[in-house]
Amino acid sequence: MQNYDAILLLSFGGPEGPDDVLPFLRNVTRGRGIPDERLAEVAEHYRHFNGVSPLNQWCRDLIPRLRDSLRRFDIHLPVYWGNRNWNPMLVDTVAQMANDGVRHALAIATSAYGSYSSCRQYLDDISAARAAVGERAPQIDKVRHFFDHPGFIEGYLPGIEKALNSITVDDTTRLVFTAHSIPQSMEEYSGPEGARYSDQVTEAGQLVVDALGWKGPWDVVWQSRSGPPSVPWLEPDVNDRLEELDTTTSVVVCPIGFLSDHIEVLWDLDNEAADTARRKGIEYARAATPDIDGPLSDTLAELAAERIQGAPLRRLGKLPLWDPREEGCCPARQAPPRPKTE
Known part of the structure; x- marks a missing residue:
């Protein structure tokens, strides 16, 4: 305490x-x-x-x-x-x-x-x-x-359920979880091995899937990358993944990497990703971020x-947890490129 x-x-x-x-x-x-x-x-x-x-x-x-x-x-x-x-x-x-x-x-x-x-x-x-x-x-x-707190996970459920109710759901319907992409060099230093940024986002997605009782296919993808193409970032991009879905009839995209509607959510998902899905003939709905x-x-x-x-620590995940007060928490590696993100 x-x-x-x-x-x-x-x-x-x-x-x-x-x-x-x-x-x-x-x-x-x-x-x-x-x-x-x-x-x-x-x-x-x-x-x-x-x-x-x-x-x-x-x-x-x-x-x-x-x-x-x-x-x-x-x-x-x-x-x-x-x-x-x-x-x-x-x-x-x-x-x-x-x-x-x-x-x-x-x-x-x-x-x-x-x-x-x-x-x-x-x-x-x-x-x-x-x-x-x-x-x-x-x-x-x-x-x-x-990212694995019960309240954090619970906050995404109403938006996903509402989005699912707005589209035609069948065996091919996918949940697609998105988070802001980061450079691979940043990923390597984003947490203990096995608990890096991409692992954290994937675990959050799994926890939401479990809480929903979702039995269909789902993905974790990335969005809003910036910087020169020569610098490798986490992939696949949400648009690239949507392009690959040739047998999918409908998708719900959940911006699990964001607590609120940033410009990246409003533009990259509500415009660019929605346009990609429309062009592919995929019914598309974007789940709302957690209700305030x-x-x-x-x-x-x-x-x-x-x-x-000293209240009890509540978490649903299994990944290692570390204290931001510790020296070396989430270090930079030779000043990696900083993503433009809110």
Whole structure:
């Protein structure tokens, strides 16, 4: 058990208007030397949604629900919110926490998995923000990875069931689970052997299949890769997999790698993957990400209770679990390419 005096909701951040898009993408890709011409191509995806990512509003909506859930666990701490790539920026939030006298905070990142981009980068950003604030900065720990928490798994079930009810289901109907692809070099260092990022996503998919009682075929695929084609990333891409399904009549795609509807979900799945399925003559439905009024906020509060109160650790999976506070958790290998992901 640890003594904490604040909770920090830590997220990726997203633009909230057309003028924000290019500065936001510069933040996401800082240090990589990507020219604005290339960023402008990616920005077009955001333009289809008036330059607004759903992620910031999702965080605003989550915070009061998280406070309520924390109180149900008898945790009465202030909840702060900081982003890696857009306002409210993490460094500003850490400065505010220091001004408010916070000395030890527990961070809950909006990413359930362990890898460089979904864990270590958050830890590095915490360290950079604390260094920028200086000696007054609070110590900040991060909750564990929670891809196999019962509440996390439960959160995907209603969306899949609703999607299945919207299509014709037969013996060829497939569930297709997607997560953001990462470079193979990053995969090699994304967790203990046998519990790497792809293993985590696969186990989460298996747990959802088991909870649904699904007896049909299912796949784990990847989406939203970026970077030069010469750099190998996790495959197959969701579109490539859909192209291979010559005898499948219908699919439900579940973005199990995402807690909320990011631009990658709205564009890559609701547009590109849907177009691929349509061209193949496959009936297509995309399962919703977890409902913010479902078990999600209680799951996040329970993760806090594990650390603050020593509450029992609940998990369904069998993969090794490790503590993000450990030195070397989800390390980078020679600064691997960073995927563009919310």
